[in-house]
Amino acid sequence: MVFALVALVVLALLGAVHRYVWRRFVGDTTAPGSTLRRVGTVAAFVLPLLSLGAMTSGRVGAPFWLQQVLAWPGFLWLACLLYLTLALLVGEVVRPLLLRFLARRDARTETAENGTADGAASGTASGAPSGTTSGTPAAPASGALAGTPGEPRTRTGELVASRTAAAPSPSDPAVRAAPDPAAAAAAEPAAKADAEPATETDPESMAKADTEPAVKAGTEPAESPSAEAPAVPAPALAPGPSRRLFVSRVVGGVAAAAGLATVGYGTYGVLRGPSVQRITVPLAKLPRAAHGFRIAVVSDIHIGPILGRAHTRRIVDTINATSPDLVAVVGDLVDGSVADLGSAAEPLAALRARHGSYFVTGNHEYFSGAEQWVDHVRELGLVPLENARVEIEGFDLAGVNDIAGETEGQGPDFVRALGDRDRGRAAVLMAHQPVVIHDAVEHGVDLQLSGHTHGGQLWPGNMLAELANPTVAGLERYGDTQLFVSRGAGAWGPPVRVGAPSDITVVELASRQA
Template sequence: MIAVLLVVVLLVVGAIHWYLWKRLVKDTTHSRRARVTGSIVAVLLALVIPVTLALSRALPLAKQPLVAWPGFLWLALMFYLLVTLLILEIPRLAIRLWQRRSANTPATAALEPVPAGEALPSEAPPVPPAPTEPGFDASRRLLLGRSLAVTAGVLSAGAVGIGVYQAKSAPNLKRVPIALKKLPASMDGFRIAVVSDIHLGPLLGRSHTERIVRMINSVDADLVAVVGDLVDGSVAELGSAAEPLQDLRGKHGAFFVTGNHEYFSGYQEWVDEVNSLGVRVLRNERVDILGLDLAGVNDLSGEDVGDGPDFGKALDGRDTSRPVVLLAHQPVQAHDAAKRGVDLQLSGHTHGGQMVPFNLLVGLQQPVVAGLGTVDGTQVYVTRGAGFWGPPVRFGAPPDISIVELHGA
């Protein structure tokens, strides 16, 4: 299975780089030397991505940034070059059609005036073809190719530059009022600080955690919810980076549920580690918070190791007159939550798409990509997350920490 996946990845990467070579090298060069140089660069860049993916797992965490930064930045730039060039295929086609139509339009001959009294000749002399500039088509094609390549390059580099700035910037603090019909009057204005997808790893370390903790503590929330994808690595590698979580302050505690990346990173040791930091891990269970049921279920990825979500265990047998807020990493889990009358589900996972227009693809797999939505009658709020995965780029989907304010309906 892994071998098949590797072959598919290599074929896709190869096809994308062939297209980029055609548009950025073949269409923009005329000398053999320039084309050979560009071809070599294209091949090397095509190898960067599989090498980065392989070494990012094989190297010690401390050395992974050496390959992660250049490799993932090229991945992001490649993505935007592909998207931009595909969009530019429309004006490219229009210009080529216009040029072809102009080239095929017959020249109009200027007729000599006929003196008065003379008859027009029965057959006009043949009109010689209009003179054409040598190499007209080739030079126009080269100019068009270079113009569109420069446009794609500038737009793509700009998107990646902005995206890196957003990814490395402090998350936005978002105030999100949400109405719950069953909310006790005494809990009106109850605030839950929701953070997800912190993604501690080779490119995000202890200072990233410290900033998140500092921002959450600054709002003095009633409760803190960390809804999965905390880490991309083992406790031995990232325990120190996660340690600042012990300073999280919530009047009624801080809670955590597993995300899919915990199951790639040794989920059991991370469950123990997070609990030891004073952040309670809700594993298919619920707790009472001032008359509100706060429940949490494991991520869907846990099913592969016998640790999947169990909605029955977490939600069955409760008092249905009380409101229930569910912590679940993936928005798609709301379909099961709705069957058990969950009033509000808090999720992450999507990163808001992380890099527009990738959000359109995420929307094919998740019912809510970012913000507040409704799934089968259950309200679902999805935070964009505070970190990133893969490319250190967030374009059109800035990171956030959401302060959900509960109000009676």
Template sequence: MSDTSQQAVIAGASLLIAAAAHRYLYLRLVGDIIVSPRLRRAGRATATALTVLVPSGVLAAEYADPTRIGWLARPVFAWVACAAYLLMALTVLEIPRRLAVRSLARRAEAGPGTSPGVDQGKATGTGPATGRPTAETPGRDSVADGPWAVDRRLVLARSVALLATTTAVATTGYGFHRGLGPPDVKTVRIGLRRLHPSLTGMRITMASDLHLGPFFGRGHTSRIVRMINDTSPDLVAIVGDLSDGEAEDLGPHAEPLARLSSPHGTYFVTGNHDYRHDADAWIETLAGFRVTTLRNTRTLIRHRGGAIDLAGVTDVEGEREHDGPDHHRALADRDRSRPVVLLAHQPVQVHQAARHGVDLQLSGHTHGGGFFPGNLLVPLSQPVTAGLATIDGTQLYVSRGAGASVPPIRVGAPPDITVVELHAL
């Protein structure tokens, strides 16, 4: 399938998903609770507009110049995040809502307003399956039910809508505040066999997933650089997904990386997002900022009378560009008396690292799950969501990342910069 065909399929699928989602949101947040025909028409028009706008904003964020689409991306992805939480909240409330509707229907049938021989579904203007006011007669009083039962159903529908909306808006607001705010700075002590005692206390400050683009620009990079420099690193590692755009557009926003300061320099490995926007151009741009890319290569780091091998492999996404990870090339023929630290964007690459005797792999990619239910989905494809673990004898540390992809929200997975402090075992 050609790239154009793939894009068409993605666009079509996005439109169908958006239509289904907005139809459901309309029914629960407008159709079930609003009586005014004028407001209901306005709700339908809004749902239709959002159905078109959301896929347009998503495609623009993927293919357009990120520096010029902030005006579109910001409201679109704010709504995407809010809509996602609205759908989750309404889905959770769906079962108790239906049970309550049936309870009200049974009480209405047994209540004082019941007229023998009257079909309850027809008299109340409710559907037989749901027992709620239909779209044609929302909240209309009936002979059989009386105003008490109908009012209770409206109160229930409006309470559900209010609870879901309040939860979604509050969670989305918090998520954007956390996602766009400064990352936490963490220090993790990791012991390595074969590490020369003189290297105990060596500090590798790592940042992953900066995701320069519509939401993160030069100010974000400058803040990250200041925070990294404040940790007094011996070496800096940027572990993939630097950007969500072309180097030609976003290069100036990455320029503060040239101010990173450490005795042994700054090293970078590619992430999956970097291959969406000409990784070669980004690698060339970073070289101008004194950032060295480890492209299936390694370098010897001598520090205080000891030494470690620092290696880096490209991301698995690079296979599509004939630039896939080559652990053998990066790790073969090394001195096995020295420990090796491997930079690899995706945690899943640790399995190959373990086969080559890597002591420690530093990764990002997962964002720590980002926001619920992402934390439940990450384990389906990655061995570790965040933090330190040992896989097949190789230690793996996974950062939650210093930025975020779209939508840039963080709930239960705060962004971080990590200081990896090495210790001899």
């Protein structure tokens, strides 16, 4: 019942996050019915299904080839979803600021354009000829146009110049006055006659041009300087929907670039293989003869559908290059059955250390058949420590099963592993999960070697890991016991690490007597 409730909550959360991501990347940036919107909508349904398939295919016993097909796109999308969502949340802060900036910029641009237009209109009015100033008629009365007897006719050239000069000023009484319909009708034949050029330049046509009324209003010559229209500036970014679309595309594009680049870099870090870290741990009970003893600690290799044989080979080569005295494999070696991954684990047989290689189970071994894996690693030359202890040169090396084994009656047994030992000797404990540190303190362990946390693997996952583990990565002291937690050499789920690079750590024991 509890598991079903948790599953429903997780599914609801995934659905809400996918809806948000679709809205910001697709809904806000594409047109309804467009190809991009259709593709984005299909992806919003397919990608989460691939992720669910990648997470559940191994648990339900799907064929290994199907697990491999689903693993890469399904798990990678989970990492992309995380960092795309984080980038979009940052964009929610930037979005209103950018909208406000653009609105203010457009307002300033509009104000400047209005000022330029007003100045141009004022300059045109002030540059008009003196004969057409306000209050002085720029053209003869309608009677003159109609040829009223007793009044002199106006030449065509004079009428055209007068009307052209008066046109730019809307406040001119001559412009505001409506023309007399009768006069306009009488002037129309003369205007048509002027509009059609004469075929011959005879004296009669020239006299007619001098004595006929010129043209109607609005037929000024194109070469008149005052008739030129001012240049129209390019419009600024349109307000409203266009501005919001622009901002959505900018924020979405930057968020996509940041999120995908983060995932790409994190994937490269995992596929490149773990780096080697070195740390010196002084132990009060360690004899002088064991001073400088080097233990290569590797955890969370996670051989599986994504990280296979080549991954195992890189880790083995990296460990052997350190020339350790002892190799400690502290759990979560695999994510799958021996039948599927036995060959991918075979390079472990090439591990080389003067005092051998040792193994304890992690929680993922109990998802994959712990007994079969214990037998298989023994065949590969590793020594499983199932709640057991061995005496090494100068100290005791003990190992306990993982807590997950309690469901199968194979949980950690500290009494069996440490109960009857000589407490005058230094003790080093291999235990997958750091949470058993308090049992280690109670049983007088000097140093506990653990993994499990992956150092958080995907930032800000380290914050969640800190809630469930006493130490997420590195060396810390609890009473007389020191705890070292490795970030691990592989990755679970997405083959991506951000803020927690994979590592193999060479722990050098130091004697205070030396």
